[in-house]
Amino acid sequence: MLRRSSIWMPMLKEAPSQAKLRSHQLLVRGGYFSQMASGIFSILPLGNRVLEKLEKVVDSEMQVVLGAQKTRLPILLSADSWRKTGRWDQTGDELFRLKDRRDNDFCLGPTHEETVTDLVASFGHLSHKQLPIKLYQITQKYRDEIRPRFGLMRGREFTMKDMYSFHADEEDIMRFYDNVCTSYENILKKLGLDFVKVRADTGNIGGNFSHEYHILADTGEDDLVCCDSGDYAANVELFEPEAKTSTDVFNLDCNCTESTCSCMGKGKLRIKKGIEVGHCFILGTKYSDTLKAIGVNADQKRFPLIMGCYGLGLSRLIAASVESYRYHASTTKVTADDAIVWPRAIAPYEMIIMTAPGKESERQKRKDIVEKDIVPYLSETVDINEVVLDDRWKESLGVKMAEAKLIGYIWVVLVGKKGIEVHHLPSSNIFSVQHASEIPSIISQFDDRIQK
């Protein structure tokens, strides 16, 4: 069990003036991230715990559910393959470019279609028996944004999960594509976030089929066209330029066929705001043709591998969680400006134990209850890696409680005037208990409610 006095938890009273979004303000004030240069951040210890928990959730879906294999492709990418696919010239100033000491061109990878295709191709022609191949990584990505802003939402260095798959035929990739979509939905549900899957433009990546995952949030930068009574949803980018000039124009009938929307033509199209966190593409053979990633079928015939790619922005997902996660029973009190409410799956710590200071005799008594009763009991019944002991016995309760809310612990165990209280911060529920042994049963009431 970590002692609060033994760890460095820097916090700020005020958010930097350029921080406009709630998520940016709270994550900086709470000491999760610290800006080092425009759009470039240090991930502080609390932020690293959140990121590692999110990585575990993602790893589990990718490996156990999808059977994908984890790799780490380089960050520093040679220009050679980017020239072959044409993206070296097509990509503008958003690509960080550099030269090595021998004047060779490199870039910092924003995405790795060329690299992973080169890698697979380097092992020669692949038997159809080796397919599909499903590789993913969770690494830093780079994009020299014109206007980096909103903290982790739009950084120049950010953490992404990107997966690439290689298949022998269309049927196989479509099945896998659907499985990836299900996994993305599992991850977003595990985080308790409101999301929508929309049809999307394929942009610079290329390919012929694409969906995005958006977290719904008023502060989102993307306009999504959603049917109000069915499941049709698309990024506004898919519509004609003239239609984009006014959002009113979307107060239209959902002229869908049965296959494209469940409203059966009865719905209206509305605009919603979203934060893009995931993007899936069927790439086809664009990269495998050019970079010679070749399969051999049962009849010894050669074919270019059919590829898909699947991104999930982890830094952005953390910011989006702070921006838009609401515990379903939460009151206005705990969604105030000075509190982060984390989805339980990625809360940096689940519990803090603290005391109200009081007079010296009271202070000692409360300390004894914590150290001789609560700590030993919890050490045997909960995961102590998730518990912080606030051992600043003389610090005011107001300071400690404000810190607990800003950081976003799920549980506060408080020993004060009223004896032992268990606070469930996301719901503002407070439970009085006579003894530490009652704590686990209180926690268990809430687990299922948080882990939707």
Next chain:
Amino acid sequence: MLRRSSIWMPMLKEAPSQAKLRSHQLLVRGGYFSQMASGIFSILPLGNRVLEKLEKVVDSEMQVVLGAQKTRLPILLSADSWRKTGRWDQTGDELFRLKDRRDNDFCLGPTHEETVTDLVASFGHLSHKQLPIKLYQITQKYRDEIRPRFGLMRGREFTMKDMYSFHADEEDIMRFYDNVCTSYENILKKLGLDFVKVRADTGNIGGNFSHEYHILADTGEDDLVCCDSGDYAANVELFEPEAKTSTDVFNLDCNCTESTCSCMGKGKLRIKKGIEVGHCFILGTKYSDTLKAIGVNADQKRFPLIMGCYGLGLSRLIAASVESYRYHASTTKVTADDAIVWPRAIAPYEMIIMTAPGKESERQKRKDIVEKDIVPYLSETVDINEVVLDDRWKESLGVKMAEAKLIGYIWVVLVGKKGIEVHHLPSSNIFSVQHASEIPSIISQFDDRIQK
């Protein structure tokens, strides 16, 4: 339990011609790493498993034993602080430099003294109560080597653990420095590697006290001066240039005082070859003075924080393990050129289950023994994430066994002519068993021997 047929395990018959070291050859042939550009590698799924296991060993020592907090500092570093400390100009072509779209200078971080000092300083003056602060990260580092070579030993993009500590006084940093050294020794012992701690030059990092950790290996690039009957050891760089011209010159008496070597002046100095994997420095106030990382003591007096930094090269440690780890009871057979012998703590998988093919009736019988007897039994008694099932039932035993040795599983469970055999590859021991239930007791005999 992973099925061999469901995963991509690319392997090469021949190592690339430029691969001179055993570790480079085996890691490339076994499909652990793949070179994408000079000194730049993709880490393949097997390599990623090794790296993640090593990271866990390191995380545990850093967090649980040393009480350090894990962070992630940026890879893309602004030139500003590097200019303030003078290293922007002092560092030569080995620094990868680039400009962003607004013409600002950046580099790819080879080390993070400036960054971490800036970070700590950004939170204002630190009360002595907040000290010491101990931050570490495990991230990619960059050095544009003139001659990248030896695979992971000397890459241009590589994985390092780097830790930085901030203290109020000399006594506190010396105590922590010693604890870090003990942790490094714990890690190297856990890997079963022969290592030596040597006094070292402080080089470009600066500071006033420094030790390196070297894995002893004939192929090491560093010359170490070691007393043959005491514990004195130093990097040859610490000696005068003229003394370095011949190794014979070191056949000298160990002119030590009692405090510098346990030989009491009776030993001779000899040269040994080492692979540098760790480096600890007391930096003093070089960075905190310049970048204004200031503490405040109990009397409200300000002082520059006293800093230390502590590196551990993880990619290099993996290569060094392959290069020089020898299971203590190993025969020449298993240290042959076509086999990796991993320290158990970082073996990518601990066990593979396979069958000899034989005639169809035999094949079916052996498959039944595996699927109905061995797999169900092991699923309940061992960590199945560590076990691969080779379900290529028709593949020849020779091919499968050669692959198992190249990859370096610790255990092979083989069902063939002689019934069930359990092969312990590091020692070449083979055990015949009547039933799967006997396997766990065989494994348990070897655990302690491998995990020194």
